[in-house]
Amino acid sequence: MAVGCLVDLQRPSDPLEAERYHHLARASLCEFSVMEDTTVDAITCLFYMTWYLLVFSDQKKAAGYAWGLMGLTAKLAQSVSLDTMKAKVIHEELEKRRSLFWELMYLDARLALSLGRPPSLFIKHMDCKQPSYLNDGHDSRQYYQEWKHLCYVECLSPVLEINSSPSLDYSTVLQLDAKVREFSTPVPFRTDVIHSRAFIMQKASLTTALEAVLLQLHRTWFTRALNGTGEAFNRRHRYAPSVVAVFLSACRMIATVEELYRREPELSSRIYFLWSNAVSAAVALCVLVSRAPFTCLSPAALHELDRVRALFTDAKDRCPRALQVIPVLETMVEKAHTIYSRWADGQSSNFVLKQHEEGGNEPVKTKEDYAKAFMKPQPVKDVFDDCHPSLAQCIHEVHQRALALFPLRKPCMCSAHKGPPDASWNEKPRSPLLPELYRGEVHGTPIYGLEGGHGAASVNAGAQASRIHVVDTLNFDFGVLNQTNGWMTWF
Secondary structure: OHHHHHHOOOOOOOHHHHHHHHHHHHHHHOOOOOOOOOOHHHHHHHHHHHHHHHHOOOOOOHHHHHHHHHHHHHHHHHHOOOOOOOOOOOHHHHHHHHHHHHHHHHHHHHHHHHHOOOOOOOHHHOOOOOOOOOOOOOOHHHHHHHHHHHHHHHHHHHHHHHHOOOOOOHHHHHHHHHHHHOOOOOHHHHOOOOOOHHHHHHHHHHHHHHHHHHHHHHHHHHHHHHOOOOOOEOOOOOOHHHHHHHHHHHHHHHHHHHHHHHHOHHHHOOOHHHHHHHHHHHHHHHHHHHHOOOOOHHHHHHHHHHHHHHHHHHHOOOOHHHHHHHHHHHHHHHHHHHHHHHHHOOOOOOOOOOEOOOOOOOOOOOHHHHHHHOOOOOOOOOHHHHOOHHHHHHHHHHHHHHHHHOOOOOOOHHHOOOOOOOOOOOOOOOOOOOOOOOOOEEOOEEOOOOOOOOOOOOOOOOOOOOOOOOOOOOOOOOOHHHOOOOOOOOO
């Protein structure tokens, strides 16, 4: 009922009414002991309560409540043996139980990955068979369900496993990144033909889920690369692939939310986790521009930040989440633009990393140093050689975008002979990876920074505050990025 009253477009969105239904559901579970008299219906109720908290709730500690509920639900699900063949149940009931258990494992994995905690259910310890999928070519629900369960096996579970490893080799991250990128999407979802509202929502859910996996996989390495400790950052940095991967997935995450809002503005405005993902993507792009404005990724990142600012400005009257985060988003985007402008004008900034140090500038002190200075440099292995080709293609595309957005921009080092792109480095991409350049409007709101520039959008300072937690301040200074990643989390 709580979920239903929020997604019913025939009635106005009322989070308080949904919360009342949520409390009634919790009270109903107290009418009997779920520990002693566990039923499939009780587990189903707990599953939907967890889902409601993660997707629709505006509670400040909703994720923490969901984590506790998921742990309880997982233990209860194992206690009733949802897949037992010994129980005398009809085939339809058995399929229902299997489907419920796999939905639990999928939701548990996504929650654990988002919070950076171990899952309550692990596939290596489970013997529950997958439910049957009757894909008739007309009903997208079966394709959607099958994709989620396969995504859990092929993507979510492996990423969770390596993220919990105390000694993780970066090459393993790149191998898993390639595996996730090669994970196929069901044929019905590869077309732009709109079948139904359910189809639109399912397609957006698939995209955001896969991009969230990639973002969580690379988040730690992205932070290390831009934290400024150790070595200067350039395209030869050992963690540069993670920076490109986070940039690409963040752009896709924002574009997916924008496309969904364009097609279903009323319904998408009521699904809070989508907007939270877009905010986290914007934070990642702000960090990239603020710490490394000299990279070829920065112009495209600024463009995406202007896109997400226009999106939230347009949605603020429909979506409480958008209204609540606009002040923080405005501050971050303006700060990123300021840092980039200072760099472009040759001014210094405390946030910018050392850039593009290729060596060869050390003073000559001895005969050996003199000899080394004139020795032919040994070829350096390209860190992108071991990555999925889409990351190299992304660099190719951002160079073209930087030229289109900022024709007078200072040349980037990776445009020279020592780095991409050149004719031998990468073939012309067949299908673009980045979202198209956005020069129009989102339901009447012009994009910032493309048609003469605009100031910050006016926000009603006296607007009712939401209970959703938002980071009040964001510091891009050195070392701070290692202290917490709570503001850069995707579900």
